[in-house]
Amino acid sequence: MVLALVLVALVAAAGYWVVRLQTNLRQAPLSAGSASADASSDATDRLQLLIVGTDTRDGANGAYGTSEDSAGSGNADVMILMDISADNQRITMASFPRDLMAPIPACTDPKSGTRHAALAVGQLNSSMSLAGPGCTVDTINHLTGLSIDHFLVADFNAVKELSNTIGGVDVCVNAAIDDPSSGLRLAAGTNSVQGEQALAFLRSRHGVGDGSDLSRIKSQQAFLASLARKVRGDGTIGNVPKMLGIADTITKNLTVDEGLANPQALLTIGNRLKDIDLAKVAFVTVPTEAYVADPARVQLKEPDAEGLFQALREGRDLTAPATPTTAAPAPSSSDPSTGSTPPAPLYEKSVQPVAVANGSGLPGRAQELVRYLAAEGFAQASSFAAAPIASTAVYYGPGYEQVAADIAARFGLPPAQVLPSTAVAGVQLYIGQDFTSGDRFEARVPDGIVAQTAADATCQTAFGY
Secondary structure (H helix, E strand, O other), rough: HHHHHHOOOHHOOOOHHHHHHHHOOOEOOOOOOOOOOOOOOOOOOEEEEEEEEOOOOOHHHEEEEHOOOOOOOOOEEEEEEEOOOOOOOOOEEEEOOOOOOEOOOOOOOOOOOOOOOOOOEEOOOHHHHHHOOHHHHHHHHHHOOOOOEEEEEOOHHHHHHHHHOOOEEEEEEOEEEEEOOOOEEEEOOOEEEHHHHHHHHHHHHOOEOOOOOHHHHHHHHHHHHHHHHHHHHOOOHHHHHHHHHHHHHHHHOEEEEEHHHHHHHHHHHHHOOOOOOHHHHHHHHEOOOEOOOEEEEEEOOOOOOHHHHHHHHOOOOOOOOOOOOOOOOOOOOOOOOOOOOOOOOOOOHOOEEEEEEEOOOOHHHHHHHHHHHHOOOOOOOEEOOOOOOOOOOOEOOOOOHHHHHHHHHOOOHHHHHHHEEEEEEEEEEOOOOOOOOOOOOOOOOOOOEEEOOOOOOOEEEEEOO
């Protein structure tokens, strides 16, 4: 956002600076093999950018460890999905925890050509170390049902140099912090951080909140909100020499996809951002809970996570008061994330083994959906009672991936809830307590999902308070 605003102020400084800034930028493929071509316009359509912070120790980042800690592309230790509305009236900044355990699709490393098989579950931040930022884009697309348009990857050095060039960013803590792990040292109250202290504030995990990555995300959100307020409020945009320095600093430390690898593309996005009300820039964190197999990590908390993802797919304003809405029924063969009609399935529906497991807690619920499936041509659909579960999912055995995807699309279930299972012969729709009526799945946005807006000055909690 800051880079785009900077470039808006540099329109008059074309020529030399355009060439210089374009030379600074490094680029990588948007996808590692799973994304389809997207014809959306950067100027007029809804736009989604994935902002990634990497922990790589390559190059100038070697001061923070060795290549044994993280080499190459590094791990995606900060992942924020920036969703800009088509009318340029609002932005949602959705943070994904680095410790989130989730399916990772098959990815091909663009540098080595190595193809990594799909993982039924893996730690989200490792997706980038497997096959670059395109693999992280593919993973989050699969998780959310969205189609990300661009990415920007920044390293440790980017944070230090930007905060120095901009003259510091104000952050607030409710008590003094002295965190030897990150090097963060702050007095209680408001502090201006830059350089190493700015980086330490964003990296500190054991010095804030409960010592988890979720607490660190709050620091990142507060920092970005404060940075946006500063660029907007202290005359920085009108100071051309300062803006040139900021643009030069940022582009030297960024890797972007091919579509963003020129200043004109960033300028187009900047023109969309420059007038947005900061109170309409919402920071949210994807809802999670302790991972069943390892409480030190997290998994999606359903149905809350799907409620957020569905809101993102529909482009809802998360800063507006919640109002009851009923989505119009989609065609039974439509893709819930795009509304488009996919090609007819390459299989015979009438012979597919599809079972509906009733974990909703409502007697007769499975039979309702079996009747729906039968009307759709799935003549072998059957039902049985099952243990109650919170979240609905579609499980499939070997060779039934296409059938499972089709079943999920018919009910409006997102791709992240379609899972392989060696215990299932054919396809199993396991109905949860989040799908108790109708034949279209609808998830509710959880209360209090917006942690803050860019207009809010918040105070981070020190560890132990």
